[in-house]
Amino acid sequence: MIKAIKGTKDILPSDMPLWHFLEENVRNTMREFNYSEIRTPVFEETRLFARSIGESTDIVGKEMYTFTDKSENSVTLRPEMTASVVRAYIENSLDRLQPLHKLFYIAPMFRQERPQAGRLRQFHQFGAEALGSSSPLLDAEMIILGYNIIKSMGLTDLAVKINSLGIPSSRENYKNILKDYLSPKLKELSEESQKRFETNILRIFDSKNEKDAEIMNDAPVLLDHLDDESLESFEQVKTVLDASGIPYQIDPKLVRGLDYYTNTTFEILSGSVGSQSALCGGGRYDLLAEQLGGKASPGVGFAAGMERILLACQNENSIPDQKPExxxxxxxxxxxxxxxxxxxxxxxxxxxxxxxxxxxxxxxxxxxxxxxxxxxxxxxxxxxxxxxxxxxxxxxxxxxxxxxxxxxxxxxxxxxxxx
RNA sequence: GUGAAUGUAGCUCAGCUGGUUAGAGCACCUGGUUGUGGCCCAGGAGGCCGUGGGUUCAAGUCCCAUCAUUCACCCCA
Known part of the structure; x- marks a missing residue:
């Protein structure tokens, strides 16, 4: 019998009411905030993702569905949407039509990882990208968007975490401070973290290893070493969030795995989906457009995992099932x-x-x-x-x-x- | 890539220390008087017991391999 490829799932008619409900809530909220839908091809030149997400990341290093087509071009099934949206923004000269673009999408993504609860090889994300402004209002808006949509699904066991990664110069400066702190303890770290010491030192904060966590608890924190401008921006994000009434925690250890982030990063976590608890993640990426060969253009965005949200809904029994009539x-x-x-x-x-x-x-x-x-x-x-x-x-x-x-x-x- | 658990009807599972024709609930189909649903009752259909090999007089049950699924690590939505 021919079966669906590992890590892929059929979404059956009986699942549809739940999916439609989520999609409607996404579209409604996006409309309220005046975001316009964008659709881009499911596959792109491999370089696009390698350049934007970063060669050293796991996504690029080992999770991409990459193949060579009949014209010998290396193409990749998109593992995330931000790179594609920014590419489309540059390629179609959207920045010349108007200074600010607020875009959203609902689309399938592909990553070749071991499947587990809340993780599939083909999965679906909705998300938003605001391009052309560095206003912290938009950073906050991303969190509000994601949170409101997730809330509209009736979920309650949620946590919002925010952090700022600052600009590259202050981050480089901080990395040296962190290196100085970790160097003498290097041998006590896990093997994995020792590797990260070389490749991406910030991600040692992500480690779930107990010893690592213990060591990192006392580590100097990036938030204390931000430049004035980044700090000011972060303060404004917090002010808007406070007024919005969304409960959040500042997590100095929140380090997102993608290379393109600057300043604000955030995650929305659920306590009811098992180990893969991030329902939503995002942040600011002011250097990405330029890095992809476009005009310098600030941006901020988020992506949310639809299967994970629906899994949380099932586990929390948050949506009464209604039979179609x-x-x-x-x-x-x-x-x-x-x-x-x-x-x-x-x-x-x-x-x-x-x-x-x-x-x-x-x-x-x-x-x-x-x-x-x-x-x-x-x-x-x-x-x-x-x-x-x-x-x-x-x-x-x-x-x-x-x-x-x-x-x-x-x-x-x-x-x-x-x- | 690493580790663990699990593979018996469409689904959820039983099947005791190996012993005749493999079971239940749900779902499905047909009936319960001429042309009427939901509840109830009766009956029916549906299983190379994941696959291959081994041990044995005898294997769904024990051993090995293999494949698949699931969960966790890594990382991420």
Whole structure:
């Protein structure tokens, strides 16, 4: 039997109500904040991701779906969206149309990792990117957007963490301070962290190793070594967040894994999805556009994992399950009138009703059961004695009442179904 | 890439220390009087017990391998 590729999942009709609910909430919130949808290709030149996300990151180093196409070009299934959005922004000269662009997306992403709870190889993210302004208002807006959407899914076990990584010069300066602190303790660190000491020292803060954590607890913290401008910006983000009423914690150890971040970074975590608890993450990336060959242009954004959010919803039982319903089920007595009944169904559909009819030529009893399974509000019995008198029988499935109505008075049939 | 657990009907699982034709609940189908749903009742269909090898008179049950799934590490949404 051919099965779906490891780490991929079918999203079945029974899952759809939940997905649609999330997507609607995303679109509504994005509309409230005036973000416009953007769609970009699922695959890009490999260089785009290598340059933006960073060669030393795990995403680029070992998680990308990269292959060579028939023209010998190296292409990659997008592991995240920010690089693509910035590329599209530059390539289409959006910055010349207007100074500020606020964009959102809902799209599949691909990373070749070992699947586990809340982690898939093809997964879906929604997210937003605001390009063209370095206003801290937008940093705060990203957190508010993400938080509001997640909240709209009824989730409660949440934590918002924010931090600032500052600008490269102050960060480089700080890295040296951190190096000085860690050098004498280097041998006490885990093997993994010793490697990071060379490749990306900040990420030692991420380590879940106990000894590492102990050592890092007393480590000097980037927040204490920020330049004045970054500090000022961070203060403003906090001011806006305070006013918004969103509860948050400052986490000096929050170091996001992607290379392009500057200044504000944040995460929204859930306590109900297992080990992969980040539902949403983002931050500012003021140097990315220039790095990708565009005009210098500040930006800030976030991405949220849809499967993770839905997993949290299931675990917290935050969304009452609602069965989809149809307006009318057409049951027919007469096999000889099957196409006539079918046309009658189409007539109702033409009036905007959702209508199902029998395709299996089953007994009336079976058809009624089918109507019930479809959550039909009404059943039309088509055929038999009534049809001989040019009538149908209309049954209200909620109270069981039924009445004969002449086919000549379509209007009153429609009116009854409208309720 | 590393570690652990689990693979029996569509789904969730039982199957005791190896012993005849492999079970339950849910779901599905058909009935419970002529043409009427949800509840209830009766019946039915559905399983190379993940795959391959081994031990044994005998394997769903024990051993090995393999594949798959799940969870965790790493990292991230």
């Amino acid at each position: 149809i307006d009318v089920y057409i049951a027919n007595f007469d096999k000889s009138k099957i196409s006539e009944a079918y046309n009658f169904a189409n007539k109702l559909r033409g009036n905007g009703f959702s209508v199902e009819s029998d395709y299996l030529s089953r007994s009336i009893k079976a058809q009624l059961r089918e109507a019930n399974k479809n959550n039909a509000r009404f059943v039309v019995f088509y055929g038999g004695e009534e049809l001989a008198e040019n009538k149908i029988q209309l049954k209200n499935m909620t109270d069981g009442e039924q009445a004969n109505i002449s086919l000549d008075s379509m209007d009153s049939i429609i009116e009854k179904i409208r309720g």
